[in-house]
Amino acid sequence: MEILPDRQKQVRQTGANPGQDSAAPIACDKHSAAGSVSQRACVFCGSRVVLYPIADALHLVHGPIGCAAYTWDIRGALSSGPQLHRNSFSTDLREMDVIYGGEKKLYHALIELIDAHQPEAAFVYSTCIVGVIGDDVAAVCKKVTAEKGIPVLPVASEGFKGTKKDGYRAACEAVYRLVGTGSTEDVGPHSINILGDFNLAGETWIIRDYYKRMGIDVVACITGDARIADIRRAHGAKLNLVQCSGSMTALGKKMEADYGIPQKRVSYFGIEDMAAALYEAARFFPDDPTILERAEDLVREEVEAITPQLREYRRRLEGRKAAIYVGGAFKAFSLVRALKLLGMQTAVVGSQTGGPEDYVKLQEICDPGTIVVDDSNPLELAQFCLEADVDLFIGGVKERPIAYKLGIAFCDHNHERKEPLAGFVGMLNFAREVCNSVNSPVWQFAPRKRRKAVPAQHQEIAV
Numbered sequence: 001m002e003i004l005p006d007r008q009k010q011v012r013q014t015g016a017n018p019g020q021d022s023a024a025p026i027a028c029d030k031h032s033a034a035g036s037v038s039q040r041a042c043v044f045c046g047s048r049v050v051l052y053p054i055a056d057a058l059h060l061v062h063g064p065i066g067c068a069a070y071t072w073d074i075r076g077a078l079s080s081g082p083q084l085h086r087n088s089f090s091t092d093l094r095e096m097d098v099i100y101g102g103e104k105k106l107y108h109a110l111i112e113l114i115d116a117h118q119p120e121a122a123f124v125y126s127t128c129i130v131g132v133i134g135d136d137v138a139a140v141c142k143k144v145t146a147e148k149g150i151p152v153l154p155v156a157s158e159g160f161k162g163t164k165k166d167g168y169r170a171a172c173e174a175v176y177r178l179v180g181t182g183s184t185e186d187v188g189p190h191s192i193n194i195l196g197d198f199n200l201a202g203e204t205w206i207i208r209d210y211y212k213r214m215g216i217d218v219v220a221c222i223t224g225d226a227r228i229a230d231i232r233r234a235h236g237a238k239l240n241l242v243q244c245s246g247s248m249t250a251l252g253k254k255m256e257a258d259y260g261i262p263q264k265r266v267s268y269f270g271i272e273d274m275a276a277a278l279y280e281a282a283r284f285f286p287d288d289p290t291i292l293e294r295a296e297d298l299v300r301e302e303v304e305a306i307t308p309q310l311r312e313y314r315r316r317l318e319g320r321k322a323a324i325y326v327g328g329a330f331k332a333f334s335l336v337r338a339l340k341l342l343g344m345q346t347a348v349v350g351s352q353t354g355g356p357e358d359y360v361k362l363q364e365i366c367d368p369g370t371i372v373v374d375d376s377n378p379l380e381l382a383q384f385c386l387e388a389d390v391d392l393f394i395g396g397v398k399e400r401p402i403a404y405k406l407g408i409a410f411c412d413h414n415h416e417r418k419e420p421l422a423g424f425v426g427m428l429n430f431a432r433e434v435c436n437s438v439n440s441p442v443w444q445f446a447p448r449k450r451r452k453a454v455p456a457q458h459q460e461i462a463v
């Protein structure tokens with residue numbers, strides 16, 4: 001297919017240049033090409049997805065009402081307690097505010113909302129227009145902090161000033177101002193923080209329970225089902241386990257530099273990666289070998305429990321092809337491995353925010369001929385899916401319509417899903433969803449460009 005000249009270095013096909021894939025890495029980590037209509041979200045959106053799961057904080061979007069459109073209903077995160085994060089607050093800046101400035105409006109909105117909801121902290125997100133008119137958001141936050149006695153934290157997330165990754169960094173900087181402000185007296189010697197899981201459908205609870213069963217304390221989950229008090233004492237943990245590394249590496253690095261807490265990259269998707277994440281934590285505490293023993297028992301029990309059903313799903317999925325387009329590349333690694341376990345091949349894989357090493361690794365773990373793409377757009381993705389003749393598209397809210405318009409099964413692996421896909425039980429949920437979607441008879445009625453006969457073993461629907 002024809003690809004915009006400015007984008008050509010961001011697309012590769014594995015095996016097309018033997019031995020060259022890692023020598024000339026895919027171009028990435030740069031602003032989206034003009035005219036490309038990138039699938040990537042803005043800086044503000046990057047901050048918003050990272051910080052919004054903090055359930056007892058007030059989240060105020062300083063900007064026009066349209067920026068606040070990503071409400072909890074679209075990109076949810078579950079809380080076991082307070083539900084304040086489910087509200088979408090905006091200063092609703094209008095023309096007169098743009099002319100005269102929005103600082104007064106921001107101040108009054110904060111005072112009113114803090115009085116009404118008594119949050120533990122407040123985050124104020126700067127949007128594009130705030131960067132243009134130059135409101136001093138930090139000064140307003142400082143003033144309200146002094147008046148109300150809670151941390152009011154500016155998030156420098158003006159939408160135009162970079163990529164979604166810059167939004168992650170802005171979120172990390174804002175949340176880091178809380179770390180180190182609480183007491184660590186009761187934090188035990190075998191303790192971790194879970195960074196980069198957002199508890200979209202209860203994943204944080206599953207993961208937390210695994211670590212608890214191993215005898216490891218979780219001090220703070222940043223930010224799935226998070227509480228301000230936990231984040232304040234997160235510097236007492238002995239290890240940071242960082243998932244969705246694109247969003248939380250910056251926070252992990254700061255905590256390593258300032259508090260000496262090492263960080264390890266983990267993933268909770270798929271059997272292999274889930275088990276590796278548990279063993280990684282267990283091996284970090286060699287002074288208590290029972291932690292590793294409990295981890296081994298846990299993995300054995302959980303894998304045994306799901307294996308018979310996984311075999312059945314594999315039987316119905318063997319040989320099918322998938323496309324993956326997700327926010328962070330680290331999640332893509334896990335998905336490629338999870339699909340392999342189900343007998344499926346990844347034919348197209350890409351991410352919004354992957355770095356050079358991520359793409360080298362993706363090219364290594366994918367089969368020859370796989371299309372690897374950075375910061376793609378709907379036209380490219382649609383064409384890649386048709387050319388590779390995939391049976392499944394795994395992505396988020398912006399990829400769903402592409403798949404459905406092409407008559408391709410879709411699996412939501414982003415913030416909109418309502419079923420947990422992490423942990424061992426999550427792998428089973430994932431397999432069931434993929435099996436039911438791929439084998440749904442509805443695709444027989446979709447105008448696919450290349451119709452294929454559905455093999456007999458794929459025709460029954462999984463339950």
Ligand code: SF4
Nearest residue numbers: 042044067127128159
């Ligand atoms: S790009 Fe700017 S205007 Fe658009 S949602 Fe992001 S912050 Fe708002």
